[in-house]
Amino acid sequence: MRSVSLIGSKSPCLLKALVDLFTRDRLSTLIAFVVGLTLTSVVPTTAQGESPEVADAMVGDFQWDALPDLPNELGVAGPFVGISNNALIVAGGANFPRPVWDHEKEWHDCIDVLTRSDDGFEWVSGGTLLQRCGYGASVTMPNGVLCMGGNDGVETFDDVFLLRWNAELRKIEIVVFPALPEPCAFGQATIIDGVVYLAGGQNANGDTLHNFWALDLNETADHDQTNWQALPAWPGESRAFNLTVHQHNGYENCVYVISGRNALGGEPQFLTDVWEYRPSTEQWKRRTNVPRPVMGAAAIGVGQSHLYVLGGDDGSLFDQVDELKDSHPGFPKEALRYHTITDTWTSAGAIPQNQVTTNAVMWDDRIILPSGEVRPRVRTASVWSIAPNDPRSGFAMLDYVVLFGYLLAMVGVGIYFAKRNRNTDDYFRGGSRMPWWAVGCSIFATMLSSVTFTGIPSKAFAQDWVYAIGNLMIPVIALVGVYVALPFYRRIDVTSAYEYLEKRFSRNVRLFGSASFTLFHIFRMAVVMSLTGLALAVATPLSPAESVMLMGLLSVAYSTMGGIEAVVWTDTIQTFVLLGGALLALVLMVLGTDGGWSGTLENAFTYDKLRFANFHADIASSQLALWVVILGAAGQNLSSYTADQAVVQRYMATSDQTLAARSIWTNAFMAIPATLLFFGVGTALFGFYRSHPERLDPNITTDQIFPLFIANEMPIGIAGLIVAGIFSAAQSTVSTSMNSTSTTIITDFLRPMNVCQTETGYLRAARLVTFVVGVLGTMLGVTFVDPNIQSLFDSSIMVIGMFMGVLGGLFVLGFTTRRASAPGAMIGAFAGTSTLVYLWQFSDITGYLYTVIGITGCFVVGYLASILLGPETRDLRGLTIFTSTPRRKPGIASNGVQPIEQMPCPDTSGSGV
Numbered sequence: 075m076r077s078v079s080l081i082g083s084k085s086p087c088l089l090k091a092l093v094d095l096f097t098r099d100r101l102s103t104l105i106a107f108v109v110g111l112t113l114t115s116v117v118p119t120t121a122q123g124e125s126p127e128v129a130d131a132m133v134g135d136f137q138w139d140a141l142p143d144l145p146n147e148l149g150v151a152g153p154f155v156g157i158s159n160n161a162l163i164v165a166g167g168a169n170f171p172r173p174v175w176d177h178e179k180e181w182h183d184c185i186d187v188l189t190r191s192d193d194g195f196e197w198v199s200g201g202t203l204l205q206r207c208g209y210g211a212s213v214t215m216p217n218g219v220l221c222m223g224g225n226d227g228v229e230t231f232d233d234v235f236l237l238r239w240n241a242e243l244r245k246i247e248i249v250v251f252p253a254l255p256e257p258c259a260f261g262q263a264t265i266i267d268g269v270v271y272l273a274g275g276q277n278a279n280g281d282t283l284h285n286f287w288a289l290d291l292n293e294t295a296d297h298d299q300t301n302w303q304a305l306p307a308w309p310g311e312s313r314a315f316n317l318t319v320h321q322h323n324g325y326e327n328c329v330y331v332i333s334g335r336n337a338l339g340g341e342p343q344f345l346t347d348v349w350e351y352r353p354s355t356e357q358w359k360r361r362t363n364v365p366r367p368v369m370g371a372a373a374i375g376v377g378q379s380h381l382y383v384l385g386g387d388d389g390s391l392f393d394q395v396d397e398l399k400d401s402h403p404g405f406p407k408e409a410l411r412y413h414t415i416t417d418t419w420t421s422a423g424a425i426p427q428n429q430v431t432t433n434a435v436m437w438d439d440r441i442i443l444p445s446g447e448v449r450p451r452v453r454t455a456s457v458w459s460i461a462p463n464d465p466r467s468g469f470a471m472l473d474y475v476v477l478f479g480y481l482l483a484m485v486g487v488g489i490y491f492a493k494r495n496r497n498t499d500d501y502f503r504g505g506s507r508m509p510w511w512a513v514g515c516s517i518f519a520t521m522l523s524s525v526t527f528t529g530i531p532s533k534a535f536a537q538d539w540v541y542a543i544g545n546l547m548i549p550v551i552a553l554v555g556v557y558v559a560l561p562f563y564r565r566i567d568v569t570s571a572y573e574y575l576e577k578r579f580s581r582n583v584r585l586f587g588s589a590s591f592t593l594f595h596i597f598r599m600a601v602v603m604s605l606t607g608l609a610l611a612v613a614t615p616l617s618p619a620e621s622v623m624l625m626g627l628l629s630v631a632y633s634t635m636g637g638i639e640a641v642v643w644t645d646t647i648q649t650f651v652l653l654g655g656a657l658l659a660l661v662l663m664v665l666g667t668d669g670g671w672s673g674t675l676e677n678a679f680t681y682d683k684l685r686f687a688n689f690h691a692d693i694a695s696s697q698l699a700l701w702v703v704i705l706g707a708a709g710q711n712l713s714s715y716t717a718d719q720a721v722v723q724r725y726m727a728t729s730d731q732t733l734a735a736r737s738i739w740t741n742a743f744m745a746i747p748a749t750l751l752f753f754g755v756g757t758a759l760f761g762f763y764r765s766h767p768e769r770l771d772p773n774i775t776t777d778q779i780f781p782l783f784i785a786n787e788m789p790i791g792i793a794g795l796i797v798a799g800i801f802s803a804a805q806s807t808v809s810t811s812m813n814s815t816s817t818t819i820i821t822d823f824l825r826p827m828n829v830c831q832t833e834t835g836y837l838r839a840a841r842l843v844t845f846v847v848g849v850l851g852t853m854l855g856v857t858f859v860d861p862n863i864q865s866l867f868d869s870s871i872m873v874i875g876m877f878m879g880v881l882g883g884l885f886v887l888g889f890t891t892r893r894a895s896a897p898g899a900m901i902g903a904f905a906g907t908s909t910l911v912y913l914w915q916f917s918d919i920t921g922y923l924y925t926v927i928g929i930t931g932c933f934v935v936g937y938l939a940s941i942l943l944g945p946e947t948r949d950l951r952g953l954t955i956f957t958s959t960p961r962r963k964p965g966i967a968s969n970g971v972q973p974i975e976q977m978p979c980p981d982t983s984g985s986g987v
Contacts, residue, residue: 135382135411135462135463136422136441136462138460139458140457140458140459141195141442141457141458142188142196142197144186144455145186145199146184146445148170148171148453149454150166150169150208150445150453151431151432151453152167153166153167154207154212154219154237154433155212155219155432156212156213156220156237156433157219157442158214158217159238159241161189161241162437163187163219163237163246164186164187164188165185165200165221165237166182166184166185166207166210166224167181167445168181169182169453174452181206181227182206183202183206184202185199185237187200200245204233204235206226207224208224209259210224210225211223211263211275213263214435215236218236218239220235220263221234221236221237222270223254223272225259229257229278230277232254232255233253233254234250234251234254235249235250236248252289254287255304256277258277260276261275261276261283261285266320266327266353267292268292269291270289270291271287271305271329271351272288272318273285273286274331275314282314282337283313283314286304286305286307286308286331287304289301290303305356306356308349308351308358310347311338311347312336313336315333315334316331316333316334316369317334317383318332319373319381320375321375321380321381322414323350323352324535325352325537325696325697326353330348330381330412331348332364332373333348333368335389342392345367347360348360350414362418363419366406367386367389368385368410369386370447371383371386372384372430372443372446374434374435374436374441376462376772376773377772377773379536379776380411380413380770384434384460385425385428385430386430387430405428405430406428407424407426408422408423408424409421409424413770415535415760416760416764416767417764418763427448427456427458428448429456430447432447439461440459440460441458442458443458444457469615469785469797470791470794472791477795477797477798480801481624481628481798481801484628484647484805508639508728510728510734510736511736511740512642512643513724513737514737514739514741514744515646516641516737516810517740518741518744518748519648519803528606528780528781529605530749530752530755531759531780533756534760535763535776535779536756538685539683539685540685540686540700541698543700544704544710546749547708548711549746551712551715555715555738556738559715559722559725561731562953563722564731567726568726570719571719571722571723572591572818574888575899577953578954579888579894579899579946580896582900583899583903585823588819588822590877590881591717591814591818591881592818593877594876594878595847596851597877599852600851600855600857601869601870602870603622603804603855604855604860605870606625606800606803608778608860609780610797612771612778612785613781613797613800619859622856625801625804625805626808626849626851626852630852641806641809644805645806645810648799649744651795651799652796652800652802653748655792656796659784660754660755660758663758668765673765674757677764678760678761681760693919694917698920698922702923705923706922706926709925709927709928710926713874713878713929715738716886716889717878717885719815759780763779785797808851811851812844816844819847820843824839868921871922874924875923875925878925878928879924879928880903880907880910880928880931882932883902883931883936884902884936887902890955892945892946893940894940895943898936898939898943902932902935902936903936905935906928906931909928910924910927910928910931
């Protein structure tokens with residue numbers, strides 16, 4: 075395809091005088107601006123109704139590439155358009171023979187199909203429709219193109235049918251669907267999760283409709299049994315030639331009804347209002363008006379939160395059509411874009427041709443715009459393939475120096491501590507000599523992770539502060555960690571948390587717990603790195619896969635060499651970098667928002683961004699109820715403080731229990747200001763981009779919004795440091811997973827079988843296992859990269875729940891009961907796992923509840939099974955909250971105190987500690 079670039083300009087970032095000193099690439103911006111003006115002035119214009127002379131061009135927000143023209147050289151308006159079996163279908167429609175002002179409109183029934191092969195594109199005939207028809211609605215479904223209504227100039231239809239391209243037979247198959255509630259033309263439709271929504275249009279009498287109809291194709295496999303449902307329509311005016319399109323609003327996919335026209339009292343009324351319909355609540359909400367009428371425009375959702383309107387009729391020359399005739403200049407050649415989260419409209423730049431009364435469809439991540447009307451009575455045969463531009467990162471050379479310098483420094487920490495590891499106790503527990511405050515920072519960084527750093531601000535940007543209540547539960551659950559879990563683990567002097575499960579239940583339960591933890595952290599490494607790679611792709615020129623490789627390899631390097639001490643100290647450094655960077659970013663966001671602090675707060679209150687709680691009982695709602703947040707957060711933190719080796723391992727890294735308790739409280743109380751800071755960053759991001767919607771990048775995901783700000787708006791050098799901090803936050807989570815997983819594999823699997831025989835052998839094995847686990851997690855991370863993930867935060871919460879729920883249930887079962895037995899515990903574990911797998915695959919229950927459901931299922935089933943199978947017969951002294959007095963060895967120590975017995979495991983494999 076040929077390509078000609080028209081380089082548009084972007085306003086430089088001005089965040090007060092201080093930030094302006096560091097504004098990046100001012101010279102290149104000026105050059106681009108001048109070149110853009112020059113090229114724009116010399117691009118030739120085209121006569122309306124003809125293919126433009128510049129067949130392919132980068133214009134405004136898009137790259138426009140010409141596909142083969144429609145076989146009908148006149149083109150058509152009002153065709154059915156969609157994708158079926160990897161082919162473009164354009165069916166029906168209407169046009170005027172030339173000379174257009176001397177002929178009446180003609181309707182068509184031909185079906186044209188654009189197929190694609192290795193040799194390129196080719197139009198083929200797909201047969202004919204059942205009747206001549208145009209100006210109906212159409213949507214692309216997985217099995218074809220659903221066509222609804224339309225007319226032929228005499229009759230308006232209520233017919234609904236599916237066009238399906240059979241590639242083998244090279245023909246169109248037509249399947250009849252239930253008819254519309256009444257005849258309708260000039261409306262538009264969209265589809266969300268198998269439900270088709272049609273809004274607007276004209277009836278058989280030519281009256282504009284105030285209709286909103288839905289066809290739920292999920293209700294039955296037999297579409298003949300499915301009927302259209304009339305839903306409450308938007309509160310505004312009736313309309314035709316409106317836009318009906320869907321996009322995610324931060325909570326869920328919504329239907330948007332935009333613009334259109336009606337004729338009240340015989341006078342045309344050109345509408346600019348915008349209405350949003352939320353399927354979960356079945357309620358409409360008024361949104362910001364479109365800047366001008368966009369009747370008959372092609373509209374489509376791009377990315378996760380943008381709507382594009384490709385032209386449209388503004389009605390300005392509506393009364394002069396007969397007077398102007400061939401002198402009519404056509405419709406405005408400007409695209410508009412709407413951001414559903416910030417509720418803002420902005421220009422998307424010039425377009426080479428405005429084609430109205432046609433549909434835009436997505437074909438392999440490109441927008442296809444076929445045929446349509448370019449001025450009254452004149453159609454075009456042009457077919458465009460349109461892709462949003464991909465702007466490069468705003469990183470400067472100094473940012474790269476800071477980024478890679480910081481990352482190499484983290485590797486240096488691993489090299490330094492490698493010399494201090496003489497045995498596995500040093501490698502796994504730091505010789506129990508770590509400072510309590512550093513261990514506390516490490517626990518904080520482990521729970522924080524880069525997903526939190528980017529995920530929480532994006533969640534607050536897109537939604538509100540509801541999830542903040544969950545983070546504020548951390549100090550509450552820390553009580554359990556300090557007064558229940560910590561004494562248990564210090565008393566039995568564990569290296570692996572799952573040693574407790576063997577002492578309490580059996581070796582099989584220990585191995586189940588350790589294997590579950592190992593799988594969890596391998597998958598967690600992959601999830602954290604892949605999601606972080608996606609988030610950072612907008613801030614650096616690295617691809618998501620390259621970011622994953624960089625994070626993984628550096629983490630493998632310093633974790634393999636330095637052990638737990640390297641992990642703890644790098645975590646501590648990263649904690650201060652991330653908190654400091656987030657605080658600086660918050661200040662700059664507020665300064666860059668119209669109205670500063672007051673403007674930020676005004677936006678937050680106006681758009682309900684500071685909401686803390688939802689009071690409802692819906693367990694599947696995207697707006698989590700308060701009780702869901704409290705229960706979910708309690709379950710997640712309970713599992714972390716009792717059953718997560720990554721946290722328990724740090725209980726043993728200080729010299730005594732008192733210092734270990736201080737580290738837990740350090741993490742707990744750091745969570746409060748950190749929560750306020752990161753949610754505040756999200757709210758400030760919302761205010762900043764409401765003030766500057768033109769700086770939003772439609773190609774990014776919502777989770778990339780904070781990295782976008784860092785890369786494009788932060789001072790040079792500082793941006794590199796914060797991005798380095800995000801990399802390192804991911805590395806802190808990944809390195810912790812590597813070290814703790816190595817700990818469980820060596821302690822729970824290899825040491826009991828005396829595989830390595832010597833301490834030096836186990837130290838070498840620990841490093842080898844760390845390396846292998848790190849490489850495996852990195853490889854999985856590359857394969858897990860998925861730009862369609864809606865929320866990093868939600869995805870990570872679901873992964874935690876799937877694994878840690880059952881593990882938490884086993885520990886709660888062991889700590890709080892005396893009746894629970896080893897067979898009962900295993901039955902409970904499998905029951906909890908099965909329940910979570912079922913919920914994941916077959917229910918809409920929020921993943922935020924997975925952990926507490928796993929704990930509850932494992933505990934209830936395990937306890938009942940233990941009662942049925944008989945009580946536990948082993949000595950439980952020191953292993954439950956009811957038998958907390960430890961069993962003591964015979965004899966008296968030299969200090970006159972009877973020593974605590976380190977109870978051997980009943981298994982004869984020599985696995986006791």
